[in-house]
Amino acid sequence: MQTAETKADIRAAVAEYRRAGESVALVPTMGYLHEGHLSLVRAARAANDRTVVSIFVNPTQFGPREDLATYPRDIERDLDLLRREGVDAVFLPSVDEMYHPDRQTIVETTRLSRVLMGRLRPGHYRGVATVVTKLFNIVQPDAAYFGEKDYQQLCVIRAMVRDLDSPVAVHGVPTVREADGLAMSSRNVRLSAEDRAAAPVLNASLDAAERIAATGARVSDIKAAVRGEIDSAPRAGLQSVDIRDAQTLAPVQGVPSGPLVVLLAARFGDVLLIDQRVVTPKGKT
Ligand SMILES: Nc1ncnc2c1ncn2[C@@H]1O[C@H](COP(=O)(O)OP(=O)(O)OP(=O)(O)O)[C@@H](O)[C@H]1O
Numbered sequence: 001m002q003t004a005e006t007k008a009d010i011r012a013a014v015a016e017y018r019r020a021g022e023s024v025a026l027v028p029t030m031g032y033l034h035e036g037h038l039s040l041v042r043a044a045r046a047a048n049d050r051t052v053v054s055i056f057v058n059p060t061q062f063g064p065r066e067d068l069a070t071y072p073r074d075i076e077r078d079l080d081l082l083r084r085e086g087v088d089a090v091f092l093p094s095v096d097e098m099y100h101p102d103r104q105t106i107v108e109t110t111r112l113s114r115v116l117m118g119r120l121r122p123g124h125y126r127g128v129a130t131v132v133t134k135l136f137n138i139v140q141p142d143a144a145y146f147g148e149k150d151y152q153q154l155c156v157i158r159a160m161v162r163d164l165d166s167p168v169a170v171h172g173v174p175t176v177r178e179a180d181g182l183a184m185s186s187r188n189v190r191l192s193a194e195d196r197a198a199a200p201v202l203n204a205s206l207d208a209a210e211r212i213a214a215t216g217a218r219v220s221d222i223k224a225a226v227r228g229e230i231d232s233a234p235r236a237g238l239q240s241v242d243i244r245d246a247q248t249l250a251p252v253q254g255v256p257s258g259p260l261v262v263l264l265a266a267r268f269g270d271v272l273l274i275d276q277r278v279v280t281p282k283g284k285t
Pocket residue numbers: 028029030031035036037039040145146147148149150173174175176177183184185186187188
């Protein structure tokens with residue numbers, strides 16, 4: 001497995017693959033890898049000749065009061081895991097390598113970046129769209145793999161690729177969960193034992209949403225059920241529960257007529273966790 005700390009080195013590695021006529025996949029990550037990341041790697045490897053993983057904790061997607069400084073990191077362990085998965089190359093740039101000191105250009109999906117998590121984390125999706133554009137330009141992959149756990153992020157990236165005609169096929173990969181249903185996330189290690197024990201309520205509330213949607217319930221009733229489940233559990237500070245059109249993230253009301261996505265954000269102590277589920281209303285399969 002090659003490791004590249006500079007744009008020039010990762011470009012040289014990819015150029016070799018291209019000369020051999022091989023297809024190239026990119027899996028962008030912020031490191032501290034878990035089975036969720038590895039499922040993206042497996043999906044990428046199954047469909048492409050070469051797989052490149054990037055590990056970069058991108059400062060421009062963190063707000064000034066967010067957890068950039070405490071974001072978990074363990075590069076040696078990450079590299080071991082990726083080696084065992086048969087990854088071809090890892091791109092590990094420093095912040096200085098990634099960003100020019102006079103950088104001025106941003107990429108922003110103007111509607112999607114300002115709703116839902118974009119309201120809780122102003123500037124977050126601009127940072128994500130800009131760094132993903134840069135990663136696409138640096139690596140020039142045929143395909144890129146993202147988790148459905150970060151559902152709005154996946155929608156932002158799909159819209160960006162569509163609007164900018166990027167020649168990259170974007171693939172979403174289902175959320176990998178712990179045995180008790182908690183969505184895997186690098187931030188889970190920062191939960192206290194009590195919060196870790198309470199956090200599966202997010203998944204349980206999504207089960208409730210799925211059950212109620214299947215009865216033909218109104219959006220407001222699905223939302224109330226999710227809220228009820230979380231509010232009656234200890235420790236969870238619900239930040240938002242939203243039910244949107246699964247494809248466009250447009251608001252939906254009344255009795256829904258197509259697939260919906262339930263999007264949750266909750267604080268456990270100072271850790272913000274998110275989860276999501278696509279649910280199909282009664283008779284709409
Ligand atoms: N449980 C999961 N299942 C599938 N994909 C996941 C999972 N968790 C993260 N991913 C995906 O892995 C990619 C890299 O995510 P990232 O490195 O931010 O990890 P994370 O676990 O989401 O960390 P965070 O604590 O920031 O949420 C993203 O496309 C993300 O959606």
